[in-house]
Amino acid sequence: MRYSLSEYILYINFRFVSMVFMALPVRFALLVGRALGIIAWRLDFKHKRIAYRNLRIALAGEYSIADLKAILKRNYQNLGMNLIEVMKLPRMDKDYINRYIKIRGKDNLDNALRDKRGAIILGAHFGSWEVCFAIAGVLNYPLCVFAEEQTKNPLLNDLLIQIRQSKGVEVLRVSDKIRQVVSNLKDNKFVGMVADHGAKEGLLVDFFGRKTRTPAAAVRISLKLNVPILIGYIRRIRGPKHELVILPPLEIKKTGDPNQDVVVNLETINRITESYITRYPEQYLWTYKRFKYSNQRNILLLHDGKTGHLRQGEALVRLIENVAQQKQIEVKTKSVKIDFKNKYTHLLQSLGLGLSQGGSCQGCSLCLRSFLTHDTFRELQSYFADIVISCGSPTAAVNFVISSENQAKSVVLMRPGILSIKRFDLVIMPYHDNPPKRDNVLITDGALNLVNEEYLKSQVSDLESQVRLKKDLVLGLLLGGDTKRFNLSLDSLRPLIPQIKLFLDRYDGQILITTSRRTNTEAEHLIKQEFGNYNRCKLLVIANERNFPFAVGGILGLSNMVIVSPESISMISEAASSGKYVIVFNPKMNIGSRHMRFLDHLAEKKYIYLTDSNQISGTLEKIISGKPSIMRLQDSLRVKQALIKLFS
Secondary structure, three states: OOOOHHHHHHHHHHHHHHHHHHHOOHHHHHHHHHHHHHHHHHHOHHHHHHHHHHHHHHHOOOOOHHHHHHHHHHHHHHHHHHHHHHHOHHHOOHHHHHHHEEEEOHHHHHHHHHOOOOEEEEEOOEOOOOHHHHHHHHOOOOEEEEEOOOOOOHHHHHHHHHHHHOOOOEEEEOOOHHHHHHHHHHOOOEEEEEOOOOOOOOEEEEEOOEEEEEOOHHHHHHHHHOOOEEEEEEEEEEOOEEEEEEOOOOOOOOOOOHHHHHHHHHHHHHHHHHHHHHHOHHHEOOOOOOOOOEOEEEEEEEEOOOHHHHHHHHHHHHHHHHHHHHOOOEEEEEEEEOOEOOOOHHHHHHHHHHHOOOOOOOOOOHHHHOOEOHHHHHHHHOOOOOEEEEEOHHHHHHHHHHHHHHOOEEEEEOOOOOOOHHHOOEEEEEHHHOOOOOOOEEEEOOOOOOOOHHHHHHHHHHHOOOOOOOOOOEEEEEOOOOOOOOOOOHHHHOOHHHHHHHHHHHHOOEEEEEOOOOOOHHHHHHHHHHHOOOOOEEEEEOOOOOOOOOHHHHHHHHOOEEEEOOOOHHHHHHHHOOOOEEEEEOOOOOOOHHHHHHHHHHHHOOOOEEEOHHHHHHHHHHHHHHOOOOOOOOHHHHHHHHHHHHHO
16 A cells, blocks of 8 residues: 555654654653643644534533633643553553552453353443453453544554554454454453444434444344443543543343334443543543434524423524424424523623624633623533523523534524624525625514414414304404504504404404403503404403413414404414415504515515405405405425524
């Protein structure tokens, strides 16, 4: 085989450096290794990002952000010392082992050899695992291990194999793996395998709360040949001192289903592996993409407590779940209400991030701890997310920090305040927010919502027990309430009520009504007075007295036509998505230019009809007689397409 000049240079340098470190005293060499680890921690941005993300996935619920940053630094120091020990491996003799290595569970190895069935030694890339080759060789244990070939530099790969074999350990090639395992076990040898790498073709098993592909060969062979599995790990105590732990033979469980047997035992192995990784996290090889082959995605939904914003976020989560289901991906969701320390801190946070030049400051979290309440910060730091969703400008800055912290995809609903749109992976903005034309911006006609055929059917089934309808024509009335700009006044309702009754009497119809929690007392009193004993009113829900979560969806599902008050973008968008005729009354009552732009846009596209309350009857009659085509708001279809790209 021909090697490139760069491969030769790297090989020669490694041999020279190895000779130097073999000549140095152990403690001094390891001190240099720690220093090299710190340098790598400072400069190795690529692998440090991978390692930190893995730490967040596995241990966010156990350790704080500051703790994880400290763990990562110690992890690099350990990796630096591990590298030195690889170079010094040929010089490790019995005196070295007796002086620096404490072995627990040696009798488990001896018992396995006496049974003459061989055994699988199952470990993980934990501690200074290369030292195990020296231990096995010096103590004359018949060990053979599989090694992934370093195809990027075959010369170094061959050198590493020579170093491992210098202690008498047999290194096997991964090709024809099963045959070699069976052959060596029959010769009463130990076969070393790993439980955490080479998992592309493994089974999806829970590992640190995440469905992740896990190598299954060891368990399959154990079940088939009835050979024991001994789980072992080595951990650095301090400097050159290590502790090697060999656990008693794994109790192999048999359920009667061969496939389930493999999964059950892999779950047990993963629990054991998790236990020592959690205790000594700085000693695991976090730079490997352990969770790459996972079918699980965690979603974090950030909201400010406003019902409309929360419902939009929940609608987006539902769309993500639909896309994930098509791709056979499991989704877990956590919703967190963002509480700032006071009403000014979200502005300060947004301003600070808006002026900053960089992206992520992983492991810092100062901009979260300084502005959020303690409980909110604790919830955010204890959950790892693959996708972070926020709705509304106050939560956008938190989204930016948390998605950066987790290296997650960031999705923002509505304009993200003063933060640049470029900082997010996907921004979903309605037309009335004057969205810019950018690749990461998706423009919707209205507000995202949960309303579709499936949703309406479920809501109707819940409401039908409360309602008995006997007429073909059913009118729905959805009344909102007061906002900063809008007041649902008696002056706006008094002309509306006789118009509705006139229409219902003329066309022999029935009506279903619900108010909202924002509806003021005077408006509620008037509605109860006018419709409480009205024989055509088959449902009257006063939300502040007794609310039904299925009232709005049920009314939309059962009605032919829906009348909606003008102040709620979310409620109007839900109605326009229901596939029914939607009439919005009194659209110009102090609702602001942005809101009016929303109403005019939907009216222009025939999703809704705008009219004054004293003209409702005429508008309804025109619709009945003309029977225009129903234009259904379908923002979710476009959002789904964008989400598919987000998953790719």
